[in-house]
Amino acid sequence: MTGGDPIEEQPRQLESWLDLESYEALRAVVPSVMPAKSLALYARWWQLEAWLRELIYVELRALYGANWLDKLRVASGRQMQDAAYKHMATADSENPLAYLDYSQLLQVIESHWGQFEYALLESRSWNGRQEELKRVRHRLGHIRKPHRDDLARIEQTLRDLERGAFIACAAYNKRTRPSPKKFKDALTAGWISGEHPTAQRLIRHADTQYGVGLEVGVSRRPWASWPDDLENAEGLFWHADFYSRDRAVDVRHLWNEIRGIRPLVVHMLVSHPHHVEFTFSSVDDSAGTADVLGACFDALLYSLRHGSRAQGTADLDDQGFAEWKIRTDSIDYRIMSSSGWSIVSEDTIPISMFGAGGQVEIHPDW
Secondary structure (H helix, E strand, O other), X not given: OOOOOOOOOOOOOXXXXXXXXXXXXXXXXXXXXXXXXXXXXXXXXXXXXXXXXXXXXXXXXXXXXXXXXXXXXXXXXXXXXXXXXXHHOOOOOOOHHXXXXXXXXXXXXXXXXXXXXXXXXXXXXXXXXXXXXXXXXXXXXXXOOOOOOHHHHHHHHHHHOHHHHHHHHHHHOOOEOOOOOOOOOHHHHXXXXXXXXXXXXXXXXXXXXXXXXXXXXXXXOOOOOOOOOOOOOOOEEEEEEEEEOOOOOOHHHHHHHOHHHHHHOOEEEEEEOOEEEEEXXXXXXXHHHHHHHHHHHHHHHHHHHOOOOOOOHHHOOXXXXXXXXXXXXXXXXXXXXXXXXXXXXXXXXXXXXXXOOOOEOOOOOO
């Protein structure tokens, strides 16, 4: 190698998302061992399959609540085998969807087509597309060199999914505050009207003593209709948004504090260190979920009380924020930062959901 060869040069400044260990591994392998297009293809496939897993998770939780696991027993064998290697646990270790192969994911989608149709292609087009996509995945899985059109095939699929992905995330973030005059379920009475004992005990106290505010609302999935009763309603999520004005949230500490009630938590979203949101399925028992929301409130204040006045995003440079995000996303699959589930709304137009050449420019109806 000559002295000016970029492969041999130490980067002056790495991208904030690219750590030195990963950089050195990539430069050692690409392109001398692994074709650059294979790496690009793998990255795009990861993007596609990861999105489908996220979408499946959200829609199954909206449809079945905490009982969603009963629909995925096929994954339990692999998951149990993986659990034996506790020293190798990852953020996906408790996610049964992470143990389904692509064909099994497609079976879940097919058996719940009514929940996924809005986000994908027309049924015949979607099924027809899968034959080509499976060939691409097989090549990746068996370390075969890609066809010259493989990358274009996946990127075209991502472009075709732009509209549906936008709707999925924007619907999640379109919140409504239920009227206590219309709805009499335990969550509306307890946390909108403030009748729950924990709400009466903590809402004012948290604001004055901790600088913590709470907003509670409901979102509707695109395949669902607004019901007359929110009790055990399919296709709806409850969202509890906590904002901490003074102290940053220690995400790992908070997650550990709620370990006993995690099965009812759909997501814990942390778009920045001073904001945390808990999502719950309306299908689950309203009174029980109202209690769980209160337990999350207590756990948050306990975490803040035993933490420090940590940095907020305003104090973090790009590298610091990237490191915070990596630490946050490595805890559990239900914890997300800088995700479409926390960022995308009806107002974030124009937007490219996948960065594959597609874009949503006009607000779609759902």
